[in-house]
Amino acid sequence: MKRLLVCTSLLFAAAMLSAQTAPPPGPPPGPPKSPPATTTVTFGGKAITITYSSPRVRGRAGQIFGKDGLISHDKGYPVWRAGANAATKLHTETDLELGPNLAVVPKGDYTLFVDISNPDKWVLIVNKQTGQSALAYDKTQDLVRVEMGMEKPPEMVENLTYSLDSMGAKRGRLTLSWENHTAVVPIHIP
Numbered sequence: 001m002k003r004l005l006v007c008t009s010l011l012f013a014a015a016m017l018s019a020q021t022a023p024p025p026g027p028p029p030g031p032p033k034s035p036p037a038t039t040t041v042t043f044g045g046k047a048i049t050i051t052y053s054s055p056r057v058r059g060r061a062g063q064i065f066g067k068d069g070l071i072s073h074d075k076g077y078p079v080w081r082a083g084a085n086a087a088t089k090l091h092t093e094t095d096l097e098l099g100p101n102l103a104v105v106p107k108g109d110y111t112l113f114v115d116i117s118n119p120d121k122w123v124l125i126v127n128k129q130t131g132q133s134a135l136a137y138d139k140t141q142d143l144v145r146v147e148m149g150m151e152k153p154p155e156m157v158e159n160l161t162y163s164l165d166s167m168g169a170k171r172g173r174l175t176l177s178w179e180n181h182t183a184v185v186p187i188h189i190p
Contacts (some may be wrong), residue, residue: 033058034084034160041164041172043189046094050112050162050174052083057158057179064179065119076137078117079125082176083160087134088112090126097188098124098174099146104190113137114176114183115145122148122183124174148176148183156180 034055041048057064064070071080082088090112096105109130115123129141160178164187167173172187 036085037162039162039164041166043094043166043170043172046107046189047091048094048096048164048172048187049091050088050164051091052088052112052160052162053085054160055084055178056160057156061156061179065116065181071116075135076113078115079137079139080114080116081134081137082112082114083134085134087130087132087136088162089130095190097190098126098144098185100186101146102188103144103146105144110143114148119181120150122150122181124148124176124183124185146185148185151182151184152180153177153182157182 032053034053036051037054038049038051040050060070066072071077074080088111090105090110092105092107092110094107096107097103098105103126105126111127111130111132113125113127115125124146126143126146127137127141128143129136129138132138157177157179161176163175163177165173165175170189172189174185174187176183
């Protein structure tokens with residue numbers, strides 16, 4: 001009798017463990033809505049890298065930016081995390097000068113935000129604080145604020161995209177494109 005009880009208990013325990021590890025019913029999860037992305041450019045062997053999550057427009061064109069747009073519901077609006085999920089990261093192995101006024105960004109790690117209070121004149125914010133939540137913006141940690149040149153993309157940009165491009169040995173540009181907006185900041189390597 002003891003053997004029967006032990007065997008039954010073991011079978012019951014095995015069934016419980018099997019049930020706990022079974023995948024949930026329904027279709028398998030699809031790709032993330034805002035997948036991780038990275039862009040890098042190298043000047044003289046020194047890399048500049050932006051790491052971010054790339055949200056999609058997903059049928060919301062014309063509903064993302066503006067006073068009543070999707071982003072206006074973020075905690076720090078009109079300062080935007082300029083991505084999704086975790087905060088957008090800037091890592092530079094060289095000192096940078098940004099924008100026409102050559103705002104200095106020493107080599108190191110930073111978080112990027114964008115002030116979108118004026119839809120025609122976005123401002124790139126390089127913030128010294130790192131590792132915080134994407135919505136935890138602290139203005140006192142701003143290193144530089146640089147006005148971005150605004151352009152209209154030739155067609156709607158579905159995936160938020162950063163790009164870093166070299167335009168010579170010591171010049172380049174940082175571009176942020178999403179929906180019906182493209183914002184550009186010149187980069188200079190001193």
